[in-house]
Amino acid sequence: MKLTKKDILGIKDISVEEIKLILDTAESFIEVSTREIKKVPTLRGKTIINLFFEASTRTRTSFEIAGKRLSADTINISASTSSVVKGETLIDTARNIEAMNPDAIVIRHSAAGAPHLLARMVKQSIINAGDGAHEHPTQALLDMMTIREKKGRIAGLAVAIVGDIAHSRVARSNIYGLTKMGARVIVAGPAMMIPRDIERMGVSVYHKLEDAIKDVDIIMMLRIQMERQQQKIFPSLREYSNYFCLNRNNITLAKDDVLVMHPGPINRGIEISPDIADGPYSVILDQVTNGVAVRMALLYLLIGGKS
Amino acid sequence: MKLLLKGGRVIDPSQDLDAKMDILIAHGKILEVGRKIHKHGANFRKQTETDITVINLGGMVVVPGLIDMHTHLREPGFEYRETIRTGSEAASFGGFTSVACMPNTMPANDNRSVTEYIVRKAAACNIVNVYPIASITMGSEGNVMTEFRDLRDAGAVAFSDDGKPVNNSALMRRALEYASSLGLPIISHCEDLSLSAGGSMNEGFVSTELGLQGIPAIAEEAFIARDIIIAEYTGALLHIAHVSTAGAVRLIRTAKERGLKITAETAPHYFTLTEDALREYDTCTKVNPPLRTAEDVKAIKEGLKDGTIDAIASDHAPHAPTDKEVEFEYAAFGITGLETSLSLSLRLVEESILTLNQLILKMSTIPARILNLPKGNLRAGADADITVLDLNKKWTVDRAMLRSKGKNTPFHQWTLKGKPVLTIMGGGIKYQELP
Numbered sequence: 001m002k003l004t005k006k007d008i009l010g011i012k013d014i015s016v017e018e019i020k021l022i023l024d025t026a027e028s029f030i031e032v033s034t035r036e037i038k039k040v041p042t043l044r045g046k047t048i049i050n051l052f053f054e055a056s057t058r059t060r061t062s063f064e065i066a067g068k069r070l071s072a073d074t075i076n077i078s079a080s081t082s083s084v085v086k087g088e089t090l091i092d093t094a095r096n097i098e099a100m101n102p103d104a105i106v107i108r109h110s111a112a113g114a115p116h117l118l119a120r121m122v123k124q125s126i127i128n129a130g131d132g133a134h135e136h137p138t139q140a141l142l143d144m145m146t147i148r149e150k151k152g153r154i155a156g157l158a159v160a161i162v163g164d165i166a167h168s169r170v171a172r173s174n175i176y177g178l179t180k181m182g183a184r185v186i187v188a189g190p191a192m193m194i195p196r197d198i199e200r201m202g203v204s205v206y207h208k209l210e211d212a213i214k215d216v217d218i219i220m221m222l223r224i225q226m227e228r229q230q231q232k233i234f235p236s237l238r239e240y241s242n243y244f245c246l247n248r249n250n251i252t253l254a255k256d257d258v259l260v261m262h263p264g265p266i267n268r269g270i271e272i273s274p275d276i277a278d279g280p281y282s283v284i285l286d287q288v289t290n291g292v293a294v295r296m297a298l299l300y301l302l303i304g305g306k307s
Numbered sequence: 308m309k310l311l312l313k314g315g316r317v318i319d320p321s322q323d324l325d326a327k328m329d330i331l332i333a334h335g336k337i338l339e340v341g342r343k344i345h346k347h348g349a350n351f352r353k354q355t356e357t358d359i360t361v362i363n364l365g366g367m368v369v370v371p372g373l374i375d376m377h378t379h380l381r382e383p384g385f386e387y388r389e390t391i392r393t394g395s396e397a398a399s400f401g402g403f404t405s406v407a408c409m410p411n412t413m414p415a416n417d418n419r420s421v422t423e424y425i426v427r428k429a430a431a432c433n434i435v436n437v438y439p440i441a442s443i444t445m446g447s448e449g450n451v452m453t454e455f456r457d458l459r460d461a462g463a464v465a466f467s468d469d470g471k472p473v474n475n476s477a478l479m480r481r482a483l484e485y486a487s488s489l490g491l492p493i494i495s496h497c498e499d500l501s502l503s504a505g506g507s508m509n510e511g512f513v514s515t516e517l518g519l520q521g522i523p524a525i526a527e528e529a530f531i532a533r534d535i536i537i538a539e540y541t542g543a544l545l546h547i548a549h550v551s552t553a554g555a556v557r558l559i560r561t562a563k564e565r566g567l568k569i570t571a572e573t574a575p576h577y578f579t580l581t582e583d584a585l586r587e588y589d590t591c592t593k594v595n596p597p598l599r600t601a602e603d604v605k606a607i608k609e610g611l612k613d614g615t616i617d618a619i620a621s622d623h624a625p626h627a628p629t630d631k632e633v634e635f636e637y638a639a640f641g642i643t644g645l646e647t648s649l650s651l652s653l654r655l656v657e658e659s660i661l662t663l664n665q666l667i668l669k670m671s672t673i674p675a676r677i678l679n680l681p682k683g684n685l686r687a688g689a690d691a692d693i694t695v696l697d698l699n700k701k702w703t704v705d706r707a708m709l710r711s712k713g714k715n716t717p718f719h720q721w722t723l724k725g726k727p728v729l730t731i732m733g734g735g736i737k738y739q740e741l742p
């Protein structure tokens with residue numbers, strides 16, 4: 001079975017069956033990464049371009065490793081959105097890349113909807129590796145894979161997502177994915193970081209960390225972006241971490257077997273205390289491992305087996 | 308040469324006329340409006356028959372030439388987006404015989420020479436009447452007031468810093484007082500920039516889902532409230548541009564109930580589309596103020612129906628592909644509108660929100676009144692600016708076929724019913740597609 005869609009732009013457009021297919025496929029790829037020769041010939045002769053308009057070493061590396069373990073040729077292009085006249089970069093780069101005839105383009109961009117623009121312009125498969133505050137589908141998939149691996153299921157679990165929800169693509173993709181898979185999703189953060197009408201996405205909203213994480217199975221802490229303070233969105237990092245840092249005291253409110261997740265990179269001591277990040281509840285490194293497997297699965301399902 | 312328009316249904320709200328009538332035109336003026344004007348009647352005695360063109364308009368609707376009181380013609384300075392000529396051609400295709408053009412050109416229309424340039428250029432094109440709106444402040448920068456009187460004498464019909472608000476309330480007050488003393492309105496683009504900064508669509512559920520920064524309704528409403536308060540205090544002539552929210556309609560309605568002489572306009576996209584149109588990140592749906600919610604659309608329609616909103620204006624904002632074929636948040640704001648404005652507005656008649664008579668009021672008679680133009684009626688002696696509509700003609704909007712240089716329409720491939728088929732300005736036929 002293969003994915004029938006051309007692009008993966010967001011979890012919103014992916015069905016439950018497709019999510020299950022991707023996660024099942026990813027699980028079967030876990031084994032490849034544990035071999036001594038970590039390579040299968042599945043995508044030999046295929047070319048994947050990682051087009052990153054926004055710096056992200058970990059996501060880019062994860063996609064690159066995923067491609068390479070499937071024997072695809074992966075090429076990284078880092079473009080800056082600030083150096084050239086905005087927008088021209090994307091359209092010009094896209095046409096140039098299309099002319100080189102790759103099989104898939106992985107795009108990371110600071111502007112929401114940039115992958116959609118690219119998908120309209122080129123015939124190749126587009127994978128969204130994060131667009132502005134919109135979606136980050138592979139992150140949500142690896143998060144769901146990690147939850148399923150640790151808990152055996154997603155349906156029926158209570159998941160709290162904590163932080164700057166308004167600016168988080170990770171939050172949006174996880175809300176779509178987790179609610180589709182039957183989890184109960186709670187979002188929490190200071191009022192300024194909760195976007196308008198988010199309840200209509202099927203989540204409940206809290207403004208107190210303690211209320212949000214009470215009896216939950218999973219806590220996802222989001223990275224706080226330092227520049228938001230300059231944008232007058234919150235008073236200070238001190239104020240934020242005083243009330244929204246996950247630590248050994250407040251974590252006791254959650255279920256005893258709670259999992260702590262974080263999309264990284266972590267601001268230690270700001271949204272999560274070091275002992276929690278490195279402690280027994282943390283599955284942060286499993287997330288990274290599963291990230292490679294999920295990206296292998298997506299690449300395989302999108303462009304594998306096509307002639 | 309004389310023109311005889313025979314057998315059409317003539318609607319002129321200014322004289323409560325809705326009847327099958329003939330209209331005789333000569334020397335750029337309406338000579339006579341009457342039942343069965345005979346080719347050999349009194350007005351023809353000294354003419355030879357070859358001097359008279361008779362156009363049979365059976366089944367057509369004949370109305371005063373439409374007036375678009377909010378157009379961006381982009382010239383001088385942004386000729387790659389639109390010129391006075393291409394904008395005039397688009398207007399004429401859309402049934403307009405007059406347009407009032409906004410001053411956010413390069414240079415801005417903030418001095419007599421630019422106003423005169425626009426007037427001269429438009430006259431040379433001779434397709435529609437073009438009435439320049441001058442800027443309130445130099446360069447529309449919100450600091451120094453322009454020379455209102457000199458600009459009026461050069462041909463400006465109103466003042467506006469459209470595209471931007473006048474942030475400084477004291478300056479806005481002085482501008483309203485001064486313009487009003489000259490008998491001219493201030494057309495206010497109401498937007499609290501501190502609330503809208505960085506936004507590219509309406510703030511709400513859809514912006515939350517799309518991850519785009521929102522422009523909240525309160526950004527528009529806060530400044531409408533401010534301007535109403537200043538207008539009430541000064542008794543000045545205030546016209547609110549492009550009303551898009553339910554809250555704005557409410558504010559204007561209660562102000563009018565208190566007896567204020569403010570006026571307001573909305574644009575067809577605000578009663579035709581909602582923020583849901585943005586879901587595919589189509590930059591042709593990016594406009595300022597942004598497309599709002601279904602409740603806002605409902606309120607705009609109610610405002611049109613009860614007279615809270617006086618006029619429909621296109622806010623024609625043509626852009627080049629380079630302005631729009633970019634990431635959504637980098638794309639320019641604006642919708643090209645002259646060619647679809649009437650057909651979209653006719654849907655209000657179809658939905659029984661407005662009568663045809665009320666629609667013509669809002670697209671011709673009232674805009675003429677607000678801008679003090681000797682237009683918007685079909686009385687004998689008036690300028691022969693006449694639009695003929697075929698209410699049953701179906702047509703499909705095709706971006707490639709637009710006369711405007713701006714192809715940025717969200718209505719591409721929409722099939723619309725009702726269309727201008729003959730546009731007469733100053734007694735001359737400027738556009739026609741009669742069967």
Ligand SMILES: [Zn+2]
Pocket residue numbers: 469470471496548549595596
């Ligand atoms: Zn405006």
